[in-house]
Amino acid sequence: MSFYELTPEISGAGGVVWRIYDNRVQIVLVHHQLHNDWSIPKGKIDAGEEIEACAIREVAEETGLNCQTEIYLGAFHYIDRYSRTKVVKYWSMHAGDDEELHILSPTLEIDEAKWVDVDDAIEIVSIARDRLVIATFVGIYNSNKLKDIANIELDAMLAAPKSPSILLRHASAGDRGKFKSSDLDRPLDLKGQQQAIKLATTLRQFWIRELWSSPAQRCLETLEPLSETLKLPIVIKDSLLEGNSFSSKELFAKYLLPGVLICTHGDVLQFVLKSVANECSLAIPGFGESKKASLWLFNGGSSTASANGAGNFKVAGYVPPPQL
Numbered sequence: 001m002s003f004y005e006l007t008p009e010i011s012g013a014g015g016v017v018w019r020i021y022d023n024r025v026q027i028v029l030v031h032h033q034l035h036n037d038w039s040i041p042k043g044k045i046d047a048g049e050e051i052e053a054c055a056i057r058e059v060a061e062e063t064g065l066n067c068q069t070e071i072y073l074g075a076f077h078y079i080d081r082y083s084r085t086k087v088v089k090y091w092s093m094h095a096g097d098d099e100e101l102h103i104l105s106p107t108l109e110i111d112e113a114k115w116v117d118v119d120d121a122i123e124i125v126s127i128a129r130d131r132l133v134i135a136t137f138v139g140i141y142n143s144n145k146l147k148d149i150a151n152i153e154l155d156a157m158l159a160a161p162k163s164p165s166i167l168l169r170h171a172s173a174g175d176r177g178k179f180k181s182s183d184l185d186r187p188l189d190l191k192g193q194q195q196a197i198k199l200a201t202t203l204r205q206f207w208i209r210e211l212w213s214s215p216a217q218r219c220l221e222t223l224e225p226l227s228e229t230l231k232l233p234i235v236i237k238d239s240l241l242e243g244n245s246f247s248s249k250e251l252f253a254k255y256l257l258p259g260v261l262i263c264t265h266g267d268v269l270q271f272v273l274k275s276v277a278n279e280c281s282l283a284i285p286g287f288g289e290s291k292k293a294s295l296w297l298f299n300g301g302s303s304t305a306s307a308n309g310a311g312n313f314k315v316a317g318y319v320p321p322p323q324l
Helices: 053-061 120-126 128-142 190-203 219-232 250-254 266-280
Strands: 010-021 024-032 037-039 043-044 070-078 086-093 111-115 165-169 210-213 234-236 258-265 296-298 317-320
Touching: 010 128, 024 053, 024 086, 024 219, 037 258, 043 053, 053 086, 053 219, 070 128, 070 266, 086 128, 111 120, 111 296, 120 128, 128 190, 128 317, 165 190, 165 234, 165 266, 219 234, 219 258, 250 266, 266 296, 266 317
Parallel strands: 010 086, 165 258, 210 234, 210 258
Antiparallel strands: 010 024, 010 043, 024 037, 024 111, 070 086, 070 317, 165 296, 296 317
16 A cells, blocks of 8 residues: 555544633533543544534534534544544634533533633643644634734643654745746745744744754745744754655654654655654555645654654644645
8 A cells, every 4th residue: 555545444523612711712621431531522424424514513412512613723643542543633613702602511422521721721631632733723823813812821731741743844935947046045935924924823832942944945934933933043954855865763763853843845744754654553644735834743652763763653633734
């Protein structure tokens, strides 16, 4: 089976259901009696069901709330407790402004549902991918409708053991064929500049200790707003330039490290995804989904190489490009 043919055995969807309460952002967490864990509401897709319809139905079943999907928060890939490959896609869902409609009435396998301040939710959820989903939600909403009415601090999340390894494809940089100088010097176009600014808002929610970049101008410019925001220098790595690859041992021991954000090119990103898919047995979709200015986050197990140099990730999360 080729990398492009990797297809999850199980698909599902869920939602970060949110409200503003007493000038605080709150989201819904649900408790699964069978698994004894707190998580974001989600569930498996039914035969013939559209994926967004699945998210709406599962949220309704697990919380009693009837919400519509808003912003797509990304797809998260992992191996379930039965050793099956699984992908769950998430959307934000606003509960509305009428507090009388915010009463939670869980059904099916959920024995408790509760509204939780979003920064507390980071600590309460039981699994790594839910922390990544919540952080993605906060990053998106801090850049628009929530930024003026909620002061969200996620410092409680930013401990190194919980921090993901982050892989970023550079932002939009125009047409390669129309750029007359060295391709190494090709800059971001206007769309790419806007994406870089948005990415800085999203990515500041994660604990990032180092910024690594290909020497290409478009990669460096993608990281500049984040570098200014985090007050971190950009470390240039020639090995991240187009056309390069690494051994699996090098990749997991020297590059995919907790708290390190790498900005690189499509072909390098494809190589990394293929390596993670093969070494960690994760069902990761093909390169076509990895658009410019999109992110991949790796977490869920030890973020360092095992003794034989293989990766040990349990979660791979795809975050689409920022909305402009």
